[in-house]
Amino acid sequence: MNFLLTLVLILLPIAFLLVNRKRSSKRLPPGSLGMPLVGQSLSLLWAMRANTAEKWLEERMKKYGPISKLRLFGKPTVFIYGQAANKLVFASDDSIVVNQQAVSMRMILGDRNLLELSGEDHKRVRRAVLSFLKPESLKMYISKMEKEVLRHLKMHWEGKQQILPLMKTLTFNIICSLIFGIEPGAERDQYVQNFQKMIEGMWSVPINIPFTRFNQGLKGSAMVQKLMKELLKEKRLEQKEGAQSQKDLISFLLSIRGEGNGELKSEDEIIHNAMLVMVAGYDTGSVLITFIIRILANNRTVYGAVLNEQDEIAKSKSNGEFLTWEDLSKMNYTWKVALETLRLYPPIFGAFRKAIKDIEYGGYIIPKGWQILWVTAMTHMDNSIFQEPANFDPARFEKQASIPPYCFIPFGGGAHMCPGYDFAKIEILITIHHLVTRFKWKLCGTDNHFIRDPMPVPTEGLPIQISPKELL
Template sequence: MESTLFATILICVFTTLILVIVKLRKNEYKPGKKLPLPPGSLGIPVIGQSLQLLWAMRSNTGEKWLEQRIRKYGPVSKLSLFGNPTVFIHGQAANKLVFSGDGSALASSQTKSVRMVLGAQNLLELRGDDHKRVRGAMVSFLKAESLKQYVGKMDKEVRLHIQTHWEGKHEVQVLPLMKVLTFDIICTILFGVERGSSRRAKLVQYFQDMIQGIWAVPINLPFTRYNRSISSSSKVDDIVKDLIAEKRAQLQRDAGAPRDLITSLVDMNNSQAISDAEIIDNIKLVMTAGHDTSSVVITLVICLLSNQPSVCAAVVKEQEDIAKSKSEGETLTWEDLGKMKYTWRVAQETMRMFPPIFGGFRNALKDIEFEGYLIPKGWQVFWATGLTHMDQTIFPEPERFDPTRFENTASVPPYCYIPFGGGARICPGYEFAKVEILVAIHYIVTHFTWKMCADNQFSRDPMPVPTKGLPIKIEPRNRNVSL
């Protein structure tokens, strides 16, 4: 049996290599006389520079690796990543190319594993009118005007989380707990799945297995992470299908039923209506994006505040002033969040120095001229978030943590600060993440002081995460402030 399994693996790997080589040769472009290809090399067939990039990300030197390319080739260069000929672009103009436009030149391009796990109709895969329609449906719920009514619910989730996982403890691991918190918020506010239900417990289990294989090698063999991920993704599909049916029946009984993201998507009018398959795939996308991004940002803020006493003191003062204005048990409001200006600048500066998204890929739908070079149709375009963030011509002394940089956001050139993307392609969950981050930070800093247990190393997997989960020792800050 073992020899049969080994032979099957070899056949799958060999077949994959052949297909990739064929794809590379099919996409090979011989430039004409007018526009040259960018400088650089496609490297070894199939492998290209993929392993170099992944190793640099794991050792948290991904930006340095790209900076070396820029010094050698300039802001535009060709390479091969994950089996595809690729053009790496960098700078304000590059970011504008990626995040602006009508989608006729560049389209989102995800790896096969992402596409297979999250579904082919998620927002990262849709193009043109379909992308606009689905994005518009999601933004209608996630925009600031709609989120005002959910601040109280999010407040209650955070307070219950603090009571359950922080109070009475002497040491906690921040990142795992923040992932628990963000998933609880997603379940309650976005999906309307309340605490204590068996469905919620199953959803947590299946989701954890699902995300394990998103960035795995897409060979669907038994007992692999990718196989478990595909299986769990199908189980998540079944749960969301049941939720859709229940929300639809509820709306038929009562058009004024409580709203969550699924209910809002089900109840779109005919001009914006999206299919059940689109709802399912985009719910999985929201689960994945919302779970990782916010939890990482909150963790990084806690880490940086421990090393910035004056910044931490300013955040604590701002948040305690808000806490003192509230009566016992009273939840935060949208107006309270508007007073957290300095705290949000701290979060912005954290994301400048440690953007949660390293970068991404687009696919050239046609030949594109950029900076005097040709990006051929069918090639990948690779962009990185942190390079303009750490450009001293844009942000003086970029290595220094300075939240005052964001006192006047108009002074930051467009398409230079892009932790959530930019322009028409800004993340639709940006405002939701902002509320989530501010409410969590409010309760942590007003109820606890903390110290690092040890020096924390970070790696990218693919987000910046503390390798030990950020263990901290905690003590109650103010016993007179109750949850």
């Protein structure tokens, strides 16, 4: 009898666990995790490079519905989309969802950047980075950014050119100047190829064997971190000799290290977050400007309205006078064009979060520890949110309050809103101002195709014929 009672007491909990496990597995979202490690990673990456990623996801939604499971970049993942999904991602507190990117991105950018931190660490580091990137601080850098734009146009903008490589050169130089405080020359040149390797490796299967994108990304990251450690030493010496702490982001972060709630605790936090800002500004800014140039070439009505706005501002400036914050605030239509471009061609395809506990969502369980994938374009191209979403219409943003929350998300949302929003806005407006007031251009091809690698890349880098206005 005692033996039977003991056996029952042992078997009951096991049976309970098995039943609950079976119930729980039934409540997992539909779909397949695929092969270990790889899963659907290669299939998604191929679709991105063929410019069919949104179609790939739409077919998945038709098959499985608004929530499904898969495996991406080595981790079990749940794909969700829509306004409610975006709200879950951006508005949930850290007891539900936390920052965590794909393994490949985390290993390349480091684990102390804003995309990886949560809770008080995220608030502390975000506060520090925003102290430099907020409008009140950036106002003093407008002329410095404009000098980089003018120098770039003088050196490169003539004849037949590929726009995307040109814009990458421009945004790289702006970031080097304002974020790193590195003047033009050999020191800048050491960074650019390694940054490109990092970007190409961030969305890749994390298999570290020679010549894979992940392997090259890790090597690029190691070289950049080495260069940045040397740069930190130089900045410390400059500060000891009385250099201004506000002249660039790295100098600023060094100056506030260890001072209180807004400080950065370690050298790694400075380096990893400077790398994040660099990668974000280098690629997203160049992609956005490139697609704006393409739209202005294809849409004469939009081009005319942008030109009229910018000509009025140019006429109000004395010869050689730099743009001001007040001038930028008058570029309302130009910024609406930029926002509509971001809606149609968001540089960031999507990103990941991590479930910190089992989450009830859409009638299923998102298990604790799983990745959550959100994709930018899934609400941007939803015709229940944006009427005739395939049409280019800057008027959509005349009343941004009319756009439902968590539907237009090129810069994220909530506490995870991109801290570089104002930096990007200033960079775009200054660049477009000088392009349309100084040059005319026409596309050299009719192919509007682009791939994602992982950012959108127009065919052949968008070749155009450029002419200074005074020569036309």
